[in-house]
Amino acid sequence: MKPFAHTSVVPSICRLCHAQCPVHVEGTDAGVTGLRGAAGNDVYHGFTCSKGRALPAYHASPERLRHSQVRAPGGEHRNVPVAAALDDIARRLSVLLDRHGPRSVALYIGTHGYNNLLTSQTAMAFMEAIGSPMTFTSVTIDQPGKAISSALHGTWLAGPPSIEQADVWLATGTNPMHSMLGPVNPGRAFGRARARGMKLIVVDPRRTELARRADVHLQARPGEDPAVLAGLLRVIFSEGLEDGLFLAENADGVDELRAAVEPFTPDSVSRRAGVAAADLVTAARLYGGARRGVAVVGTGPNMSGRGNLTEYLSKVLMSVCGHWLGQGDRVPNPGVLIQWPPRRAQAVGPTPAWGFGERLRVRGLGDTAAGLPTAAAADEMLLDGEGRVRALLNLGGNPLLAWPDQTKTAEALRRLDLLVSIDPVLSATGRLSDYVLAPTMFFEAAGCSALSELLGAYVGWGYAQPYGQWAPALVDPPAGADVVDDWKLLHGIASRMGLTLRVKPISTLDPTLQAERAVEIPPSVSLDSEELWAALLRDSPVPLDEVKRYPEGHVFAREEIVLAREEGHEGRLDVGNLAMMDELAAVAAEPGGAPGDAAHPFRLISRRLPHVHNSSWHAHEYRHRGALHNPAYMNPGDLEALGLASGDLVEIVSARAIIRGVVEAESDLRRGVVSMPHCFGGPGGRNDDAVVGANTSRLVRSDVDYDPHTGIPRMSSIPVSVRPVTAGGVGSG
Ligand SMILES: Nc1nc2c(c(=O)[nH]1)N[C@H]1C(S)=C(S)[C@@H](COP(=O)(O)OP(=O)(O)OC[C@H]3O[C@@H](n4cnc5c(=O)[nH]c(N)nc54)[C@H](O)[C@@H]3O)O[C@H]1N2
Ligand SMILES: Nc1nc2c(c(=O)[nH]1)N[C@H]1C(S)=C(S)[C@@H](COP(=O)(O)OP(=O)(O)OC[C@H]3O[C@@H](n4cnc5c(=O)[nH]c(N)nc54)[C@H](O)[C@@H]3O)O[C@H]1N2
Ligand code: SF4
Ligand SMILES: [Mo]
Numbered sequence: 033m034k035p036f037a038h039t040s041v042v043p044s045i046c047r048l049c050h051a052q053c054p055v056h057v058e059g060t061d062a063g064v065t066g067l068r069g070a071a072g073n074d075v076y077h078g079f080t081c082s083k084g085r086a087l088p089a090y091h092a093s094p095e096r097l098r099h100s101q102v103r104a105p106g107g108e109h110r111n112v113p114v115a116a117a118l119d120d121i122a123r124r125l126s127v128l129l130d131r132h133g134p135r136s137v138a139l140y141i142g143t144h145g146y147n148n149l150l151t152s153q154t155a156m157a158f159m160e161a162i163g164s165p166m167t168f169t170s171v172t173i174d175q176p177g178k179a180i181s182s183a184l185h186g187t188w189l190a191g192p193p194s195i196e197q198a199d200v201w202l203a204t205g206t207n208p209m210h211s212m213l214g215p216v217n218p219g220r221a222f223g224r225a226r227a228r229g230m231k232l233i234v235v236d237p238r239r240t241e242l243a244r245r246a247d248v249h250l251q252a253r254p255g256e257d258p259a260v261l262a263g264l265l266r267v268i269f270s271e272g273l274e275d276g277l278f279l280a281e282n283a284d285g286v287d288e289l290r291a292a293v294e295p296f297t298p299d300s301v302s303r304r305a306g307v308a309a310a311d312l313v314t315a316a317r318l319y320g321g322a323r324r325g326v327a328v329v330g331t332g333p334n335m336s337g338r339g340n341l342t343e344y345l346s347k348v349l350m351s352v353c354g355h356w357l358g359q360g361d362r363v364p365n366p367g368v369l370i371q372w373p374p375r376r377a378q379a380v381g382p383t384p385a386w387g388f389g390e391r392l393r394v395r396g397l398g399d400t401a402a403g404l405p406t407a408a409a410a411d412e413m414l415l416d417g418e419g420r421v422r423a424l425l426n427l428g429g430n431p432l433l434a435w436p437d438q439t440k441t442a443e444a445l446r447r448l449d450l451l452v453s454i455d456p457v458l459s460a461t462g463r464l465s466d467y468v469l470a471p472t473m474f475f476e477a478a479g480c481s482a483l484s485e486l487l488g489a490y491v492g493w494g495y496a497q498p499y500g501q502w503a504p505a506l507v508d509p510p511a512g513a514d515v516v517d518d519w520k521l522l523h524g525i526a527s528r529m530g531l532t533l534r535v536k537p538i539s540t541l542d543p544t545l546q547a548e549r550a551v552e553i554p555p556s557v558s559l560d561s562e563e564l565w566a567a568l569l570r571d572s573p574v575p576l577d578e579v580k581r582y583p584e585g586h587v588f589a590r591e592e593i594v595l596a597r598e599e600g601h602e603g604r605l606d607v608g609n610l611a612m613m614d615e616l617a618a619v620a621a622e623p624g625g626a627p628g629d630a631a632h633p634f635r636l637i638s639r640r641l642p643h644v645h646n647s648s649w650h651a652h653e654y655r656h657r658g659a660l661h662n663p664a665y666m667n668p669g670d671l672e673a674l675g676l677a678s679g680d681l682v683e684i685v686s687a688r689a690i691i692r693g694v695v696e697a698e699s700d701l702r703r704g705v706v707s708m709p710h711c712f713g714g715p716g717g718r719n720d721d722a723v724v725g726a727n728t729s730r731l732v733r734s735d736v737d738y739d740p741h742t743g744i745p746r747m748s749s750i751p752v753s754v755r756p757v758t759a760g761g762v763g764s765g
Pocket of ligand 1: 049143174204205206207208210211212213235236237238240253254255256257329330331332333336637638639640641642643644645646707748749
C-alpha cells in the first residue's frame with residue numbers, strides 16, 4: 033500500500049542530487065503531480081532547486097523508459113522483457129569470464145549509481161563475486177585529489193569545523209551555490225555565517241554566486257591554484273600566523289613546507305596568477321588570523337592540472353593554522369545512520385595513496401586511494417592482449433558524455449562485446465549499449481539521508497547536525513511498465529550466474545566490520561528494497577525504525593564533544609610530503625601565468641548551471657535562448673576583441689579537437705577564459721549542433737598532461753582558441 037492511497041501530500045526526499053533535500057510531494061496513487069520544499073524542516077529550511085521541482089515532470093516524461101531496451105543489429109533499440117534481457121546478459125558475461133577471465137568485465141559507477149547506495153553496494157558485491165578488480169567510478173574524473181591528499185597528509189580524527197563553527201571559509205574552485213556541494217542549503221548557511229562574522233575567501237576565475245559574498249575574491253588564472261595556496265602559506269609563515277603549538281604536537285614536515293613555499297612571494301604569485309599582491313596578503317591574514325577555519329577545494333582545480341597538490345595544500349593550510357576541531361569542541365554530527373569513528377583531537381598518520389592493487393596496462397597507472405583511474409578505462413577496452421576489458425556495466429553514468437577524450441571513449445565503447453547501462457532514459461551512452469535496463473525512478477523507490485551524511489567525511493560538506501530522514505516508496509511505476517529497483521537488476525544477473533552476493537553494510541566505515549557484517553544474498557533469494565536498506569543500516573547509531581518515526585526528517589538528540597588525544601598516541605600529520613614538495617618545486621620552476629600557447633590563447637574551464645545536473649534530463653526545465661545547448665561564456669571584452677556578440681556560433685579549438693559553441697557574454701569572468709558546462713552533446717554524442725550542445729570532453733586528450741597517479745587529464749583550464757564560424761566554412765569536431 034503506497035502512502036498516496038491515504039493522502040495527497042506526502043513527505044519524501046529529492047534524490048536528483050547528493051543534497052537529498054526533504055520535499056513535500058503532491059500526488060495521487062496514479063502518480064506525482066507536484067513538489068515543494070519541506071517548510072518547517074530545521075536543517076534544510078524548505079530549500080529546493082528547479083531541478084528538484086521538475087521531478088514530477090521527469091516521472092511523467094515521455095523520454096522515460098518503461099521497458100528495458102535491446103539494441104538490434106541495425107543499431108536501433110526496441111523493448112525487451114527485463115527477464116529476457118537479464119538471461120542474455122548473464123549468459124554473455126559467463127562466456128566472457130570463462131574465456132577471458134574476470135578482468136574482462138568492468139564496472140562503472142556514475143553519479144546515479146552513487147546517488148543510490150543500494151545499487152553501488154550491490155554492484156561492488158557483484159564485482160567481488162566474479163573476482164574482477166576493474167571497478168571504475170566517477171570519483172577519479174571528479175575530485176580524486178580529495179582521497180589522495182587525505183592519504184598523503186593524514187586525517188584529523190576530530191574533523192573540521194562546520195559552517196556554524198568556522199570563523200573563516202576558503203573556497204578554491206567550488207561554487208556550492210549552484211553545485212550544492214557544501215553545507216546544506218548553502219545560500220542560507222553562508223548568509224547566516226557571514227552575519228555572525230565568518231570571513232569568506234573565494235579563489236575562482238569567475239565571480240561566482242559564492243564569490244559575490246566573499247570578503248576577498250582572488251580571481252586567479254585557472255590552473256594557478258597551487259601557487260595561490262602556497263602564496264597564502266608563505267604570508268602566514270612570514271607573519272607568524274601559524275599555530276606553532278598544534279604543529280609541534282601533531283605534524284611533521286614543517287621545515288620542508290616552509291622551504292617549499294619560500295619562492296611564492298606575493299609579487300611572484302601576483303604575476304603568475306593575475307591577482308593583486310595586496311589581496312593575497314589580506315586573504316592570508318584573514319585565513320591565518322582566524323581560530324577555526326575551513327579550506328575546501330572543488331572540481332575546478334581538481335581538473336586543471338596538479339589537483340592532488342591543490343587539495344593537499346588546502347588541507348595543509350588547515351593544519352598549519354590549527355583550524356581543525358579541538359578537544360572540547362562540539363562534534364557537528366555525531367552520526368545518525370552512519371557510525372563515525374570516535375572524534376578525538378589526534379591525527380591518523382598518512383596511508384598509501386598509490387602504488388598498490390591492480391595495475392593498468394597503460395601509462396604506468398594503477399589503483400589509488402581514489403580508485404582505479406577512469407581516464408584509462410577506455411584504453412583498457414581498446415588495447416589488445418591479455419586482460420582486455422570486453423564488457424562494461426554502466427550504472428547510472430554516461431561515459432560517452434562524461435569521460436575525458438570523447439573520441440577515444442566512443443571508439444572504446446563501440447569495441448566492447450557487451451555494454452549494459454542501467455538508466456531510466458536512452459542516454460548518449462545508452463544508444464551505444466547492447467542493453468539498457470530500465471530501473472524505477474526517484475519516488476518509486478525507498479531512500480534515506482545516508483548519502484548526505486556520508487559526505488560529511490569530506491571537509492566543508494555534509495550535515496552540521498545529527499539529521500536523518502527515511503522516505504518509503506511513494507508511487508508505483510507507470511501502469512504496464514516493466515521496471516525494478518536498480519540493485520535488483522544486478523542481483524537478477526548474479527542469480528542467473530549462480531553467484532551469492534555479499535553486500536557490505538552502509539552504516540559502518542570500518543573495513544573489518546564491513547566484511548564481517550556483509551549481507552549474504554544467495555541466488556534466487558529475493559529481498560525487497562526496504563529489507564535490504566534495513567540490513568545494510570542495521571548498525572546505525574540511531575536505529576532505522578527510530579528514524580522512520582519522523583517522516584519529515586529530524587535532528588536527533590545526540591551530543592558529542594571532541595575527546596582528548598589518547599595517552600601515548602603517536603599518529604602525526606605530514607605537511608611536507610616529499611612528492612608534494614617536489615611537485616611544488618616544479619610549479620615554482622615553471623614560469624606560470626602563460627595564458628596558453630600562441631595557437632591556443634584561451635583557457636576553457638568547467639562550470640555547473642543551477643538547473644542542469646551533468647547530462648541528466650536536459651530536455652526538461654533547462655533552456656537557454658530557447659535551445660538546449662551549453663553556452664560558451666566569455667568576458668564581453670574578449671568577445672569584442674574577437675568581433676563576436678552573444679548568440680554567435682564559434683569554433684572552439686584545442687590541440688585535440690574542434691567543437692562548436694554559442695558564445696554568451698558574462699562580465700563575471702576574467703578575461704582569457706571560456707567557461708562552459710560539461711556533459712552536454714546530442715544523441716550518440718553528436719557535437720555539431722548548437723541546439724543540443726557540444727561536449728567539452730572532446731577537447732581533452734587523456735594521454736598527455738595527466739596526473740601520473742590518478743590519471744585525470746586536464747579537463748578544465750584546457751588551452752583553446754576561439755574563432756567565429758563564417759558562413760559555409762566549418763567542419764565539426
Ligand atoms: N546544479 C548542478 N549541481 C551539481 C552538478 C551539476 O551538474 N549541476 N554536478 C554535481 C557534481 S557531479 C559535482 S562533482 C559537484 C561539483 O561541485 P563544484 O566543485 O562546486 O562545481 P562547480 O559549481 O562547477 O564549481 C567549480 C568552480 O571551479 C571554477 N574553476 C574552473 N577551473 C578552475 C581553476 O583552475 N581554478 C579555480 N580556482 N577555479 C576553477 C569554476 O569557475 C567554478 O566556479 O556538483 C554537483 N552538483
Ligand atoms: N570536461 C569535463 N568533464 C567532466 C566534468 C567536467 O567538469 N568537465 N565533470 C566530471 C564529473 S564531476 C562527473 S561526476 C562526471 C559525471 O559522470 P557520469 O556520472 O558518468 O555522468 P552523468 O551525466 O551524471 O550520468 C548520469 C546518468 O544517470 C542517468 N540517471 C538519471 N536518473 C537516474 C536514476 O534514477 N537511476 C539511474 N540508474 N540512472 C539515472 C542519467 O540519465 C544519465 O545518463 O563527469 C565528469 N566529466
Ligand atoms: S538541490 Fe535540487 S536536485 Fe538536489 S536534492 Fe535538492 S531539490 Fe533535489
Ligand atoms: Mo562529479
